[in-house]
Amino acid sequence: xxxxxxxxxxxxxxxxxxxxxxxxxxxxxxxxxxxxxxxxxxxxxxxxxxxxxxxxxxxxxxxxxxxxxxxxxxxxxxxxxxxxxxxxxxxxxxxxxxxxxxxxxxxxxxxxxxxxxxxxxxxxxxxxxxxxxxxxxxxxxxxxxxxxxxxxxxxxxxxxxxxxxxxxxxxxxxxxxxxxxxxxxxxxxxxxxxxxxxxxxxxxxxxxxxxxxxxxxxxxxxxxxxxxxxxxxxxxxxxxxxxxxxxxxxxxxxxxxxxxxxxxxxxxxxxxxxxxxxxxxxxxxxxxxxxxxxxxxxxxxxxxxxxxxxxxxxxxxxxxxxxxxxxxxxxxxxxxxxxxxxxxxxxxxxxxxxxxxxxxxxxxxxxxxxxxxxxxxxxxxxxxxxxxxxxxxxxxxxxxxxxxxxxxxxxxxxxxxxxxxxxxx
Amino acid sequence: xxxxxxxxxxxxxxxxxxxxxxxxxxxxxxxxxxxxxxxxxxxxxxxxxxxxxxxxxxxxxxxxxxxxxxxxxxxxxxxxxxxxxxxxxxxxxxxxxxxxxxxxxxxxxxxxxxxxxxxxxxxxxxxxxxxxxxxxxxxxxxxxxxxxxxxxxxxxxxxxxxxxxxxxxxxxxxxxxxxxxxxxxxxxxxxxxxxxxxxxxxxxxxxxxxxxxxxxxxxxxxxxxxxxxxxxxxxxxxxxxxxxxxxxxxxxxxxxxxxxxxxxxxxxxxxxxxxx
Numbered sequence: 001x002x003x004x005x006x007x008x009x010x011x012x013x014x015x016x017x018x019x020x021x022x023x024x025x026x027x028x029x030x031x032x033x034x035x036x037x038x039x040x041x042x043x044x045x046x047x048x049x050x051x052x053x054x055x056x057x058x059x060x061x062x063x064x065x066x067x068x069x070x071x072x073x074x075x076x077x078x079x080x081x082x083x084x085x086x087x088x089x090x091x092x093x094x095x096x097x098x099x100x101x102x103x104x105x106x107x108x109x110x111x112x113x114x115x116x117x118x119x120x121x122x123x124x125x126x127x128x129x130x131x132x133x134x135x136x137x138x139x140x141x142x143x144x145x146x147x148x149x150x151x152x153x154x155x156x157x158x159x160x161x162x163x164x165x166x167x168x169x170x171x172x173x174x175x176x177x178x179x180x181x182x183x184x185x186x187x188x189x190x191x192x193x194x195x196x197x198x199x200x201x202x203x204x205x206x207x208x209x210x211x212x213x214x215x216x217x218x219x220x221x222x223x224x225x226x227x228x229x230x231x232x233x234x235x236x237x238x239x240x241x242x243x244x245x246x247x248x249x250x251x252x253x254x255x256x257x258x259x260x261x262x263x264x265x266x267x268x269x270x271x272x273x274x275x276x277x278x279x280x281x282x283x284x285x286x287x288x289x290x291x292x293x294x295x296x297x298x299x300x301x302x303x304x305x306x307x308x309x310x311x312x313x314x315x316x317x318x319x320x321x322x323x324x325x326x327x328x329x330x331x332x333x334x335x336x337x338x339x340x341x342x343x344x345x346x347x348x349x350x351x352x353x354x355x356x357x358x359x360x361x362x363x364x365x366x367x368x369x370x371x372x373x374x375x376x377x378x379x380x381x382x383x384x385x386x387x388x389x390x391x392x393x394x395x396x397x398x399x400x401x402x403x404x405x406x407x408x409x410x411x412x413x414x415x416x417x418x419x420x421x422x423x424x425x
Numbered sequence: 426x427x428x429x430x431x432x433x434x435x436x437x438x439x440x441x442x443x444x445x446x447x448x449x450x451x452x453x454x455x456x457x458x459x460x461x462x463x464x465x466x467x468x469x470x471x472x473x474x475x476x477x478x479x480x481x482x483x484x485x486x487x488x489x490x491x492x493x494x495x496x497x498x499x500x501x502x503x504x505x506x507x508x509x510x511x512x513x514x515x516x517x518x519x520x521x522x523x524x525x526x527x528x529x530x531x532x533x534x535x536x537x538x539x540x541x542x543x544x545x546x547x548x549x550x551x552x553x554x555x556x557x558x559x560x561x562x563x564x565x566x567x568x569x570x571x572x573x574x575x576x577x578x579x580x581x582x583x584x585x586x587x588x589x590x591x592x593x594x595x596x597x598x599x600x601x602x603x604x605x606x607x608x609x610x611x612x613x614x615x616x617x618x619x620x621x622x623x624x625x626x627x628x629x630x631x632x633x634x635x636x637x638x639x640x641x642x643x644x645x646x647x648x649x650x651x652x653x654x655x656x657x658x659x660x661x662x663x664x665x666x667x668x669x670x671x672x673x674x675x676x677x678x679x680x681x682x683x684x685x686x687x688x689x690x691x692x693x694x695x696x697x698x699x700x701x
Contacts, residue, residue: 173586175600176595177600177601268664271665272665273667274601274602274668294668303589
């Protein structure tokens with residue numbers, strides 16, 4: 001049997017600049033590229049994943065000299081100078097390939113570690129591949145395993161739990177103050193890009209209303225329209241404080257625009273309902289001593305950056321734990337994979353049949369009364385002969401290298417028919 | 426026979442509550458949902474066993490099990506347990522169970538450490554008012570105990586948010602809003618029961634001693650406690666006292682409750698002493 005290997009080839013945000021990734025990104029779905037892969041000689045099973053940060057091809061193939069060149073050709077198709085290709089692409093075999101796949105599925109290889117979308121993208125890619133019947137028993141098993149590894153990592157580590165951008169941090173804090181963000185109102189002071197981004201996140205989390213206050217009203221109206229909100233002038237700021245819950249300030253003002261003494265009386269009219277102030281302006285817009293007032297929580301850009309840093313280091317700690325889970329699962333998978341191989345299957349089959357013969361002989365021989373040594377041996381020989389003759393055709397079938405059927409399908413079938421158990425189960 | 430069963434029941438209650446508390450603490454540390462489900466079921470078992478224990482005490486003495494310090498505290502623990510479980514049925518407040526089960530366990534330990542003897546009761550006090558007055562008062566203590574736990578959690582979480590140094594508690598404690606609502610809910614229910622407890626006490630005093638109010642230390646302290654909670658409820662309704670102030674008040678109020686329950690008996694005496 002020619003050496004069959006699990007191969008993973010790909011480019012991602014770490015290995016390849018965006019300009020190159022753009023060229024090879026698969027814009028028009030999986031169908032056509034999957035067809036192109038089928039033309040690469042020696043490919044038995046394959047599947048393709050394409051997201052905005054990576055394009056990866058996983059295949060089970062006969063290993064031969066030109067395979068890597070074929071794969072590189074599939075990826076770059078002459079769009080990139082040949083000598084550069086090797087720098088951009090990574091190619092992993094067997095254990096390394098399995099490990100990489102599990103890392104990707106668990107979001108340990110993502111740009112933002114722990115982001116949750118990747119499993120969904122993986123599943124979608126797998127759906128396309130299996131719809132076109134390009135996956136076989138090995139990849140089916142491997143990909144299903146990668147989903148369960150991702151699930152295990154998510155359940156057993158805190159990797160998905162912390163926010164790693166300023167806007168996420170703001171949402172996280174707002175949730176700790178208000179519980180649900182439903183029906184809460186946000187006031188944007190200044191119409192900067194950062195404030196807009198933070199507001200977008202808050203609206204995504206269910207915030208009910210957005211009010212925009214800006215020096216130039218036109219810009220305020222523009223931004224308010226985007227959120228279906230209300231535009232007000234900066235003079236109405238204190239008045240608006242009576243009805244909003246979250247304030248995001250990002251004006252270019254050189255001085256503080258909201259003093260503690262202005263806010264204090266507002267708390268009485270608000271009946272002490274909590275206020276969350278987010279000051280992302282540099283220099284600061286909001287009086288730092290606002291944080292001393294009861295039921296008011298003030299965070300400036302440094303505070304938020306600290307939250308992000310804290311979350312990042314938390315995730316890194318969790319990533320170590322997750323890495324351990326991945327390694328463990330890789331070992332488990334490889335144990336199964338080796339068990340799948342042809343030789344062990346034949347050995348297991350022989351072992352099973354021998355055991356059956358032995359048991360039956362032990363049952364039968366005592367019942368036959370006094371047998372001479374020669375008679376005994378003859379009976380034993382007969383049982384083994386029957387067994388070998390019965391096994392002859394199945395073993396011939398599995399040893400044959402027909403090009404139509406790949407050997408994994410055959411071993412899998414054989415193991416199922418004869419009830420040979422997987423080693424890891 | 427009943428006294429042996431009763432004794433064994435109490436030991437079992439102690440052990441089961443310890444398990445519930447331990448499971449809740451494990452959940453607090455590991456944040457594994459399965460552990461919480463287990464903890465919840467153990468606490469429900471503990472609540473049922475506590476009920477059985479109180480019934481066994483009733484069968485033993487022939488009157489409501491609220492006359493000795495041991496019984497009163499056990500009843501207090503029972504009220505807290507069921508107040509929590511009834512509360513749990515309507516809202517979930519993250520990790521609230523850890524704090525409450527710890528409090529219940531502490532109450533049961535206190536109850537275990539005092540004399541469990543039953544004593545005959547003064548004939549003058551035998552009345553239907555006894556279970557009503559003492560029971561209602563202790564149920565109100567149960568809800569006020571929940572408000573106390575919520576207050577502690579609020580202060581811990583508020584400190585994390587104000588200081589901006591997010592330690593161990595930040596991710597494990599619920600939102601401030603949830604804790605404040607819990608405070609409001611438990612306080613309202615607790616205050617209603619407390620008022621009802623004092624009113625029934627007045628009725629009973631009239632029946633037993635012929636006078637409605639005699640400024641006995643326990644009576645005075647109940648009144649002080651009642652006023653503390655009255656201020657809180659009033660301020661919340663009128664000017665919207667909430668958050669940190671409400672949390673601090675819940676803790677002060679609960680200290681007054683504890684003093685009324687024990688401090689008065691040991692330090693000041695009076696007609697309300699427990700049977701010894």
